[in-house]
Amino acid sequence: MTNTTLERPRIATPADWLAARKALLKKEKELTHLRDALAAERQALPWVRVEKNYLFDTPTGKKSLADLFDGRSQLAIYHFMFGSDWAEGCPSCSMVGDGIDGALPHLLQRDVTFSAISRAPLPKIESFKTRMGWRFPWASSSGNTFNQDFRVSFTQEELASGKIYNYGTVGFPSEEAPGFSVFAKDPSGNVYHTYSTFGRGLEELLGVYFFLDRVPNGRNEAEVKPHPMGWVRHHDKYPAPAAGNSAEPARAAAAKADTNCCHGENH
Numbered sequence: 001m002t003n004t005t006l007e008r009p010r011i012a013t014p015a016d017w018l019a020a021r022k023a024l025l026k027k028e029k030e031l032t033h034l035r036d037a038l039a040a041e042r043q044a045l046p047w048v049r050v051e052k053n054y055l056f057d058t059p060t061g062k063k064s065l066a067d068l069f070d071g072r073s074q075l076a077i078y079h080f081m082f083g084s085d086w087a088e089g090c091p092s093c094s095m096v097g098d099g100i101d102g103a104l105p106h107l108l109q110r111d112v113t114f115s116a117i118s119r120a121p122l123p124k125i126e127s128f129k130t131r132m133g134w135r136f137p138w139a140s141s142s143g144n145t146f147n148q149d150f151r152v153s154f155t156q157e158e159l160a161s162g163k164i165y166n167y168g169t170v171g172f173p174s175e176e177a178p179g180f181s182v183f184a185k186d187p188s189g190n191v192y193h194t195y196s197t198f199g200r201g202l203e204e205l206l207g208v209y210f211f212l213d214r215v216p217n218g219r220n221e222a223e224v225k226p227h228p229m230g231w232v233r234h235h236d237k238y239p240a241p242a243a244g245n246s247a248e249p250a251r252a253a254a255a256k257a258d259t260n261c262c263h264g265e266n267h
Helices: 014-043 091-097 102-107 122-132 157-161 200-205 209-213 249-258
Strands: 055-058 059-065 074-079 112-118 138-140 179-185 191-197
Touching: 055 112, 074 091, 122 138, 179 200, 191 200
Parallel strands: 074 112, 112 138
Antiparallel strands: 055 059, 055 138, 074 179, 179 191
């Protein structure tokens, strides 16, 4: 939901503004250095060998997890919320999807292959992918337990049990959940799981938030129901901006967004 007017800001002189901005810059640099240190720790995590022989449906036939590397040594996978009986993919995951294609050529230059994976059957995935205008690789795990093993698909019993998502720290409202996992392959062809993240750990994939976190109104999600990302819709479902009333399309979007799709409030 979006406000049509901003709260009146504190008005400052250029000198006062510069002093406040420099104070904030100091904190931003501290965060940058902390993020760099955290990335180094992330990359130093131990590896776990993947023992199961997962087979995925792809447009070019059955492929193993090792095949998805496509000749490279690193594989980044986005666990895209798209259940086997769903008509379309999750709106929030689709906002992630909107930003992937442009990154692909750059990832390939750094020895990284990307693929999305969902439990939906491949024909549904291909149809939705065409509708959205995406080109990134997307495989179906409908015939294996990949989603369950990497804790992004749950049974009804698991959902009822409570804390099942994000390493058992929170519950989740849907049988499908979003996630991001990384794998490495050694010269002998062995595949290892090196990293996974869920919930708000996925926010850096949402480039829209870079902009929203820097404009005066911010994300402005406090009043959005049933969850903060309830305003998000597939990019072909947003209404055209109403002349003179930019709030109405956002309110309509929030009212009609899929209530089962979110990245969660907790990391």
